[in-house]
Every structure is written in structure tokens, then in C-alpha cells.
Amino acid sequence: MPKIVKNTTFPGLFDLLAPHSCRGCGRIGDPLCNCCKNYIISHHQNLCPICHASNSIGRCVNCHQLPPIFIVGHRSDLIGQLVHDFKFHSVRDLARPLAEILNAVLPPTQGPTVIVPLPTITSHIRERGFSHTHLITKHFAKLRQDCQTSNLLTRARNTVQVGSSREKRLSQARTAYTLTDDSLINPSTTYILFDDVWTTGASLQSASALLQKAGAKNIIIAVLALSQ
Ligand SMILES: [Zn+2]
Ligand SMILES: [Zn+2]
Structure with a gap:
């Protein structure tokens, strides 16, 4: 089993030097x-x-009101370390392998598919120099036929949720996003909603409800790491 090799240097410095x-596993070459x-x-x-019940098809027998949800692994596993280094240490070369992992874990979709990244707070994009969710969806779209990425969602507010109480975070998440254009929703298209980490799930669930309200019939939620 691979051990996690922690990168404790300043963000990006390790990869520059x-x-x-x-x-x-620590092997020199790729991240x-x-x-x-x-x-x-x-x-x-x-x-x-x-x-936390296991399932192979994304649909949970207990929580069947939600769209199918696919999660690669726990935040404490290697996948969590990869997400951390990609996001906070700007290891952009991890975007492709993370997209490949997501592609392997998600089921095949029928017909036109759109992968929608959950938009990152603008100040975080400025700090990191890139939108981490968008970069992964860009790579993912290249791996599947008839798949494209879209900025269908925008942030209604650019406030940081960290430090807020759980109730406050949940209510903020419910109004955090808006659709750029309702008329872009096509009922025969499959929409894959993507975020890197599932914490409360409120953001993904509210984004999913927005798409549903605008007419989307086939929605899949895709996440790299579960933070629990
Ligand atoms: Zn390795
Ligand atoms: Zn469940």
C-alpha cells in the first residue's frame, strides 16, 4: 500500500527546486x-x-432522494493528500491524473455529457493562480467522448465559509450559486457536478437542486475526497 509522502515545504517551492x-511512494518522476x-x-x-453505506452504483438505498454520488476516497487517504497538494501547493501536474482517476471511478454516461465544476471563490483563484475544480474538469472532458466542461454555475457571493458555524455554512451554501443561463439546460444531457471535497455536501446538493429546477433530468455528483 502506498504511503503518503507529505510535502511540508512552502507552497510550490518543493516542485520548483x-x-x-x-x-x-516517493518515486522520482511524476507527482x-x-x-x-x-x-x-x-x-x-x-x-x-x-x-456511509457502501454502494457500487452511486445510489444509496437509504438516501435515494439524492442524485447518484461517486466519491473516490477519504481525505485522510492518498487521494486527500493529492487534492491538498494540487490545491494548496499548486501542483498543477496533478490535474491530469486526478481527472483520470475520476474518469475510471465514474460510470459511463449515455449521449451528451457536461461536467460542471463548482466555482471557487474568486480570491482563492487569485491566490492560487488557477481554478482547481475547473482545471480538473478540463482534463476530464478530454477523456470522454461527447463530453465538455461548462461554467454553468457562478457564485452568487464570494464569501469564505471556513470558521462559520455548521448551520451558517449550510444556509450560505443554499444560496451560494446561481445558474449563468437557465436556457442552456438540456433535459437529455447528463450533468456531472464536480467538487474536490465533500464536507457538508450542502454546496453540491444546492447546485444539484438548481440544475434540477432548470430542467436537468440526469445529474451525477462526483467528488474526489470525503472529509469526515
Ligand atoms: Zn507511486
Ligand atoms: Zn446514504
Whole structure:
């Protein structure tokens, strides 16, 4: 089993001074070697983020009112470390392997598919120099036929949720997003809503409700790491 190699240096410095090393096994080369990438994919076991029951089809028998949800793994696993380094240490080369993992874990979709990243707070994009969710969806769209990425969602507010109480975060999340254009929604298109981490799930659930209200019939929620 790959051990997590922690990057404790200043953001980005490690990758400027030294060649990449695999976050899973430490091998010099890529930030995630093929071996560790395949390990994550083959050990993936889908679970419901609400009640933690395992399922293989994204649909939970207990929480059936939600769209299918696919989560790669726990934040404390290697996938969580990869998300952390990608986001906070700006290891952009992780975007492609993270998209490949997501592609392997998500079921095939029928017909036109749109992957929609949950928009990041503007100040975070400025600090990091890129939108991490958008970069992953860009790579993901290249891996599937008839799939494109879209900025269908925008943030209604650019406030930070960290430090707020759970109730406050939940109510903020319910009004955090708006659709750029309702008329863009096509009932025959599959929409994959993507976020890097599931914390309360409120953001993803409110985004999913927005798409549904605008006429989307096929929605899948895709997340890399479960923070619980
Ligand atoms: Zn490795
Ligand atoms: Zn459940």
C-alpha cells in the first residue's frame, strides 16, 4: 500500500527546486506514478457520504432522494493528500491524473455529457493562480467522448465559509450559486457536478437542486475526497 509522502515545504517551492516525486511512494518522476494511480482506482469503494453505506452504483438505498454520488476516497487517504497538494501547493501536474482517476471511478454516461465544476471563490483563484475544480474538469472532458466542461454555475457571493458555524455554512451554501443561463439546460444531457471535497455536501446538493429546477433530468455528483 502506498504511503503518503507529505510535502511540508512552502507552497510550490518543493516542485520548483526538485523534480516531482510521487505522493504515494516517493518515486522520482511524476507527482503520482501509474502504480499508485492504479492502486487508488482498484481500491476505490463507493460509499454514501450521508449515511456511509457502501454502494457500487452511486445510489444509496437509504438516501435515494439524492442524485447518484461517486466519491473516490477519504481525505485522510492518498487521494486527500493529492487534492491538498494540487490545491494548496499548486501542483498543477496533478490535474491530469486526478481527472483520470475520476474518469475510471465514474460510470459511463449515455449521449451528451457536461461536467460542471463548482466555482471557487474568486480570491482563492487569485491566490492560487488557477481554478482547481475547473482545471480538473478540463482534463476530464478530454477523456470522454461527447463530453465538455461548462461554467454553468457562478457564485452568487464570494464569501469564505471556513470558521462559520455548521448551520451558517449550510444556509450560505443554499444560496451560494446561481445558474449563468437557465436556457442552456438540456433535459437529455447528463450533468456531472464536480467538487474536490465533500464536507457538508450542502454546496453540491444546492447546485444539484438548481440544475434540477432548470430542467436537468440526469445529474451525477462526483467528488474526489470525503472529509469526515
Ligand atoms: Zn507511486
Ligand atoms: Zn446514504
